[in-house]
Amino acid sequence: xxxxxxxxxxxxxxxxxxxxxxxxxxxxxxxxxxxxxxxxxxxxxxxxxxxxxxxxxxxxxxxxxxxxxxxxxxxxxxxxxxxxxxxxxxxxxxxxxxxxxxxxxxxxxxxxxxxxxxxxxxxxxxxxxxxxxxxxxxxxxxxxxxxxxxxxxxxxxxxxxxxxxxxxxxxxxxx
Numbered sequence: 001x002x003x004x005x006x007x008x009x010x011x012x013x014x015x016x017x018x019x020x021x022x023x024x025x026x027x028x029x030x031x032x033x034x035x036x037x038x039x040x041x042x043x044x045x046x047x048x049x050x051x052x053x054x055x056x057x058x059x060x061x062x063x064x065x066x067x068x069x070x071x072x073x074x075x076x077x078x079x080x081x082x083x084x085x086x087x088x089x090x091x092x093x094x095x096x097x098x099x100x101x102x103x104x105x106x107x108x109x110x111x112x113x114x115x116x117x118x119x120x121x122x123x124x125x126x127x128x129x130x131x132x133x134x135x136x137x138x139x140x141x142x143x144x145x146x147x148x149x150x151x152x153x154x155x156x157x158x159x160x161x162x163x164x165x166x167x168x169x170x171x172x173x174x175x
Contacts, residue, residue, distance in 0.1 A: 028125060035117040039110055044069070046118065048077055049086060049111045052103040057090075059100055086110060 032043050041049070044067070051058070051066050058066070064074035078101060081087040086107035092098035103111065126134045 028121075031121045031124070032118065035121045036114055038117075039114040041110070041114060044073075044077055045081060045086075046111075046114060048074070048081060049103060049107055050115070050118075052101075052107075052111075057100040057102050059092075059098055063101065081107070 029043060032046075036043065036046055039046075047067055048063055051063055054066075055062075060074050060078050061071055063078070064071045067074060069077075078087060082089060084106075085104055088102045088104045089099050090102060092100050126137065129137070
């Protein structure tokens with residue numbers, strides 16, 4: 001009977017990219033979970049809070065689309081964040097039936113405290129490779145995400161040309 005490491009080595013072979021994605025995702029998710037534990041945030045909760053860095057307010061439905069989760073999942077998550085006073089619900093200024101969400105002051109403080117730990121975890125994923133290779137990884141990940149989304153991805157050479165030289169995790173490591 002094969003042991004776990006033999007099985008992982010076989011399933012992680014070059015022809016089983018999906019398995020490698022899963023291993024990488026699980027390891028990265030564990031690292032993020034550990035980084036967020038002191039703030040009593042889950043990875044999805046952090047993702048919802050961090051969405052407010054792109055917009056001051058949004059509906060729960062908009063937040064669900066942005067997070068790529070179902071509205072039901074987002075409603076449960078928003079309920080938890082409102083209960084902890086990290087998000088606030090307010091009426092939409094022009095649509096009486098729409099409720100918009102805002103990051104509370106407490107939510108902003110917690111997000112500002114947790115974000116450096118999240119960024120450090122992201123940087124740790126690439127800290128053993130040079131800047132060029134970090135750019136290649138980032139570019140390819142963006143391309144793969146686009147490739148399997150609703151929109152066809154741009155040609156990889158086009159995407160690669162949009163990333164300035166020196167950009168990427170490798171060049172902005174906290175040493």
